[in-house]
Amino acid sequence: MIGSGALxxxxxxxxxxxxxxxxxxxxVPSGEGAPALPxxxxxxxxxxxxxxxxxxxxxxxxxxxxxxxxxxxxFGDMGREAPLAELTGTDGARxxxxxxxxxxxxxxxxxxxxxxxRDWYRFFPWxxxxxxxxxxxxxxxxxxxxxxxxxxxxxxxxxxxxxRLRIAFGLDGMTWNEERxxxxxxxxxxxxxxxxxxxxRGDREAVPAGMGEAMASDHRxxxxxxxxxxxxxxxxxxxxxxxxxERFTLSHxxxxxxxxxxxxxxxxNFRRALDRSGFVEGTGRMEARTGGRPAELFRFRREALRExxxxxxxxxxxxQG
Amino acid sequence: MIGSGALxxxxxxxxxxxxxxxxxxxxVPSGEGAPALPxxxxxxxxxxxxxxxxxxxxxxxxxxxxxxxxxxxxFGDMGREAPLAELTGTDGARxxxxxxxxxxxxxxxxxxxxxxxRDWYRFFPWxxxxxxxxxxxxxxxxxxxxxxxxxxxxxxxxxxxxxRLRIAFGLDGMTWNEERxxxxxxxxxxxxxxxxxxxxRGDREAVPAGMGEAMASDHRxxxxxxxxxxxxxxxxxxxxxxxxxERFTLSHxxxxxxxxxxxxxxxxNFRRALDRSGFVEGTGRMEARTGGRPAELFRFRREALRExxxxxxxxxxxxQG
DNA sequence: CTCCTTATGCTCATATTGAGCATTTATAGG
DNA sequence: CCTATAAATGCTCAATATGAGCATAAGGAG
Numbered sequence: 001m002i003g004s005g006a007l008x009x010x011x012x013x014x015x016x017x018x019x020x021x022x023x024x025x026x027x028v029p030s031g032e033g034a035p036a037l038p039x040x041x042x043x044x045x046x047x048x049x050x051x052x053x054x055x056x057x058x059x060x061x062x063x064x065x066x067x068x069x070x071x072x073x074x075f076g077d078m079g080r081e082a083p084l085a086e087l088t089g090t091d092g093a094r095x096x097x098x099x100x101x102x103x104x105x106x107x108x109x110x111x112x113x114x115x116x117x118r119d120w121y122r123f124f125p126w127x128x129x130x131x132x133x134x135x136x137x138x139x140x141x142x143x144x145x146x147x148x149x150x151x152x153x154x155x156x157x158x159x160x161x162x163x164r165l166r167i168a169f170g171l172d173g174m175t176w177n178e179e180r181x182x183x184x185x186x187x188x189x190x191x192x193x194x195x196x197x198x199x200x201r202g203d204r205e206a207v208p209a210g211m212g213e214a215m216a217s218d219h220r221x222x223x224x225x226x227x228x229x230x231x232x233x234x235x236x237x238x239x240x241x242x243x244x245x246e247r248f249t250l251s252h253x254x255x256x257x258x259x260x261x262x263x264x265x266x267x268x269n270f271r272r273a274l275d276r277s278g279f280v281e282g283t284g285r286m287e288a289r290t291g292g293r294p295a296e297l298f299r300f301r302r303e304a305l306r307e308x309x310x311x312x313x314x315x316x317x318x319x320q321g
Numbered sequence: 322m323i324g325s326g327a328l329x330x331x332x333x334x335x336x337x338x339x340x341x342x343x344x345x346x347x348x349v350p351s352g353e354g355a356p357a358l359p360x361x362x363x364x365x366x367x368x369x370x371x372x373x374x375x376x377x378x379x380x381x382x383x384x385x386x387x388x389x390x391x392x393x394x395x396f397g398d399m400g401r402e403a404p405l406a407e408l409t410g411t412d413g414a415r416x417x418x419x420x421x422x423x424x425x426x427x428x429x430x431x432x433x434x435x436x437x438x439r440d441w442y443r444f445f446p447w448x449x450x451x452x453x454x455x456x457x458x459x460x461x462x463x464x465x466x467x468x469x470x471x472x473x474x475x476x477x478x479x480x481x482x483x484x485r486l487r488i489a490f491g492l493d494g495m496t497w498n499e500e501r502x503x504x505x506x507x508x509x510x511x512x513x514x515x516x517x518x519x520x521x522r523g524d525r526e527a528v529p530a531g532m533g534e535a536m537a538s539d540h541r542x543x544x545x546x547x548x549x550x551x552x553x554x555x556x557x558x559x560x561x562x563x564x565x566x567e568r569f570t571l572s573h574x575x576x577x578x579x580x581x582x583x584x585x586x587x588x589x590n591f592r593r594a595l596d597r598s599g600f601v602e603g604t605g606r607m608e609a610r611t612g613g614r615p616a617e618l619f620r621f622r623r624e625a626l627r628e629x630x631x632x633x634x635x636x637x638x639x640x641q642g
Numbered sequence: 643c644t645c646c647t648t649a650t651g652c653t654c655a656t657a658t659t660g661a662g663c664a665t666t667t668a669t670a671g672g
Numbered sequence: 673c674c675t676a677t678a679a680a681t682g683c684t685c686a687a688t689a690t691g692a693g694c695a696t697a698a699g700g701a702g
Contacts, residue, residue: 251680
């Protein structure tokens with residue numbers, strides 16, 4: 001056990017794969033029961049860089065090679081450690097976590113080490129707009145947030161709170177911005193609508209139903225950061241292909257993209273833009289689909305990265321439900 | 322002195338202001354002579370969050386309040402510490418730096434603590450395309466990079482190196498992407514064209530002229546990260562206003578934006594887009610300019626943040642020299 | 643009073659987007 | 673073999689957004 005005042009640097013990985021259409025996240029069990037993100041200590045003596053350290057313990061623990069890896073953010077607020085103590089075996093020390101986003105096309109093998117793949121929308125039900133606005137927003141979130149805004153001390157604060165919730169959740173005619181995943185989570189935390197918020201202040205009362213599954217420590221915040229980053233990134237870098245199999249149909253690519261951004265896309269326009277981007281090329285082979293005309297199998301053209309200026313996939317929103 | 326094996330977490334701030342038109346950076350002297358970024362240790366006992374810690378020592382050391390602050394990246398590669406030892410008084414310990422970008426409109430007072438404002442292009446001459454392609458690219462960088470590519474062991478590696486330099490520097494007809502500041506710096510470091518690269522491997526031979534001023538430790542890399550981030554961010558968030566004075570002319574705003582992105586903008590189109598964005602409003606007051614028709618003074622409409630979906634300034638490139 | 647300089651206004655041709663309609667090509671069931 | 677269905681693809685059209693440039697307006701300096 002390490003005494004208080006000490007500083008521990010850990011690495012947390014949000015490992016994302018995709019199972020046909022749902023975005024999947026590698027979760028490991030934690031002592032408390034709430035799922036956690038894979039966590040590994042950073043050892044300054046043996047790890048030359050963070051990324052090397054990360055790849056090393058992931059491949060050790062989960063028997064699993066990471067492909068694309070990107071640093072997200074470093075989390076170090078006081079108060080993170082208590083819930084982590086059990087998980088990391090460090091008691092009282094300040095724990096800093098460097099969060100990483102990792103993408104892999106490899107979802108087949110349920111990885112070793114007790115990890116399981118979990119649909120990320122299980123933790124963020126309000127983020128999935130693929131089949132329209134999630135009911136929990138109108139039923140639970142919006143009313144609770146408005147109540148919270150009304151309770152503010154001064155008229156000025158009330159206005160500030162109202163602005164904040166309108167921007168975060170696209171209420172009152174403002175448009176929903178799918179990239180504000182972290183803003184929304186932090187707002188819900190502050191208002192006390194997610195389990196972690198109550199747990200962290202010792203309140204054992206349950207939150208309303210539909211607010212998603214809690215995670216250990218501040219891992220849900222880290223996941224929110226990862227989703228925000230990934231949703232932004234698909235639009236300016238062809239990262240989706242890091243989680244696609246070698247060959248895929250355009251519909252599959254669309255389903256995966258939709259799963260990431262969280263809203264339905266206009267099929268024809270998605271294809272038109274994809275076509276212009278030059279990111280994919282047909283293989284001539286067909287997929288033996290279920291029902292309907294067979295689709296051609298495409299593959300990612302890595303060369304495209306060298307050609308144009310770096311851009312990602314267009315995500316033409318499909319309006320109307 | 323702290324023994325090796327220990328881990329120190331520090332905070333580095335890239336503090337940016339703008340002096341009429343040049344982007345300015347707060348630099349402090351380091352023991353070696355090369356300028357450094359302000360650095361402060363992170364104390365887990367007293368700092369509740371990184372950001373609080375950062376603001377605290379900056380205001381203490383530089384007598385100076387930070388406005389906008391954003392975490393950039395956490396740097397921890399082995400080998401950073403040697404050059405830092407002198408600067409931080411820690412010898413042999415592994416030093417991790419959490420880099421922050423801070424913006425302030427306050428450039429007037431040369432801050433306390435020995436810091437000075439420095440034009441950031443002094444460290445990155447090849448990044449300033451405001452008056453056309455910097456001569457050093459064709460004269461020094463491109464030939465050296467091509468030589469490096471030709472020296473690669475296998476044809477495959479040669480091609481990979483060629484691709485890399487073409488993408489990074491927009492050679493051979495590829496377009497220059499102003500956001501790849503970090504890619505370019507890392508490439509130059511790898512090739513040994515910047516002083517830091519040679520210093521870090523004990524080579525005392527000078528680099529070619531025109532490759533910019535070196536900084537302490539890996540601070541130039543941190544600065545490159547900051548510039549990359551800021552160049553990307555101005556396009557999707559109205560962050561420029563964080564370094565503008567309360568009132569400004571549209572030309573001034575344009576000059577500052579140009580200074581950040583590093584290329585000239587098409588004036589009329591810049592204004593048209595700005596106008597549509599609703600970010601600014603005229604104040605009716607005029608600036609007593611030097612030469613030419615007086616310009617109206619504008620101010621940032623903070624309310625605009627609440628209105629549309631979050632976007633930044635359009636940066637319509639002005640083509641032709 | 644004229645020229646120079648910078649601020650502003652406007653126009654036009656060309657992409658890019660957002661929405662939908664129309665065809666083509668399999669599979670499943672009489 | 674013929675027909676209804678389900679997808680995959682192809683195309684069209686109007687509404688915007690973007691890239692370039694011409695034209696005017698308004699001070700200050702000879």
